Amino acid sequence: MTASLIDGKAHAAKLRADVRHQATRLLQEYGLQPGLAIVLVGSDPASDVYVRNKVRQAAEAGLASLEHRLPTETSEAELLALIEQLNGDPAVHGILVQLPLPAHINESKVIHAIAPSKDVDGFHPINVGQLSAGQETLIPCTPYGVLLLLRNTLPSLEGLHAVIVGRSNIVGKPMAQLLLSEHCTVTLTHSRTRNLANVVRGADIVIAAVGKPRLVRGDWIKPGACVIDVGINRVVENGEPYLVGDVAFNEVVEIAGAITPVPGGVGPMTIACLLRNTLIAACGSRGITLSNAL
Numbered sequence: 001m002t003a004s005l006i007d008g009k010a011h012a013a014k015l016r017a018d019v020r021h022q023a024t025r026l027l028q029e030y031g032l033q034p035g036l037a038i039v040l041v042g043s044d045p046a047s048d049v050y051v052r053n054k055v056r057q058a059a060e061a062g063l064a065s066l067e068h069r070l071p072t073e074t075s076e077a078e079l080l081a082l083i084e085q086l087n088g089d090p091a092v093h094g095i096l097v098q099l100p101l102p103a104h105i106n107e108s109k110v111i112h113a114i115a116p117s118k119d120v121d122g123f124h125p126i127n128v129g130q131l132s133a134g135q136e137t138l139i140p141c142t143p144y145g146v147l148l149l150l151r152n153t154l155p156s157l158e159g160l161h162a163v164i165v166g167r168s169n170i171v172g173k174p175m176a177q178l179l180l181s182e183h184c185t186v187t188l189t190h191s192r193t194r195n196l197a198n199v200v201r202g203a204d205i206v207i208a209a210v211g212k213p214r215l216v217r218g219d220w221i222k223p224g225a226c227v228i229d230v231g232i233n234r235v236v237e238n239g240e241p242y243l244v245g246d247v248a249f250n251e252v253v254e255i256a257g258a259i260t261p262v263p264g265g266v267g268p269m270t271i272a273c274l275l276r277n278t279l280i281a282a283c284g285s286r287g288i289t290l291s292n293a294l
């Protein structure tokens, strides 16, 4: 049996249409347009593509987006001053500082400086803590997108065994918290996990987020499992540049029940969730309750 494909692109388009719909209503009923500030320090070509995509998709969803491109030599103090200004700007509801930052800037300091209510990445310790306490908060965009894909793919998540490969602050850890809130049994694995293949074999849900091309193999997968590939690895094979996930897609597609492709899986959902978080933050700034369409 071949797995069904989880079409992240289509799900993301639906989510963006919903954001656009709600943004239109916010503007009509409250005169409020959600604003997203995107800060990019230096010029990494990959970051450049993401930022351009985010700006375009924000505009299409009816959000105001304000792009701040700073030179690589920007000092930490200058960046912190910009964040202070954005924190105080009533037209800005969401602030995203594109990571990674140049080596001379302390990432943790920058994340701490962002007002938690505008932290649409969900990286501020206040938001991290609220998520781990199971409280409502701004959720990191990639795990949020994965959760929406899972909810749309599986009839229920309750009681399922989810194995997450990768314990990053950006994906693995918040993913574990979210799935616990969904009543999954969660195993969080990483590079030192012993007998990783055997642990993954017990999973009803596999989330691969380690940044190792095609690490998860076909014979690691319980037949029918739902496999979410968060990896976006740039490789060159036969002289051609390729985007490959953390999952050996050609093998796993033969065993799994459902699988996300790379590209076109989790990536588009990450950006759509960023837009949704900006909408949520804008509503929060005025005490407006957002109907949860998804």
Ligand SMILES: Nc1nc(=O)c2c([nH]1)NC[C@@H]1CN(c3ccc(C(=O)N[C@@H](CCC(=O)O)C(=O)O)cc3)C=[N+]21
Pocket (backbone or CB within 6 Å): 049, 050, 096, 097, 098, 099, 100, 121, 141, 232, 243, 262, 263, 264, 265, 266, 267, 268, 269, 270, 271
């Ligand atoms: N503060 C911060 N927040 C982020 O959320 C953040 C960040 N920094 N730094 C970089 C990573 C990476 N990231 C991606 C988002 C969408 C795609 C995406 O849409 N990918 C497409 C393919 C894009 C391509 O072809 O390169 C896909 O998977 O189909 C990829 C990567 C967000 N990041």
Ligand SMILES: [Mg+2]
Pocket (backbone or CB within 6 Å): 166, 167, 190, 191, 210
């Ligand atoms: Mg690791």
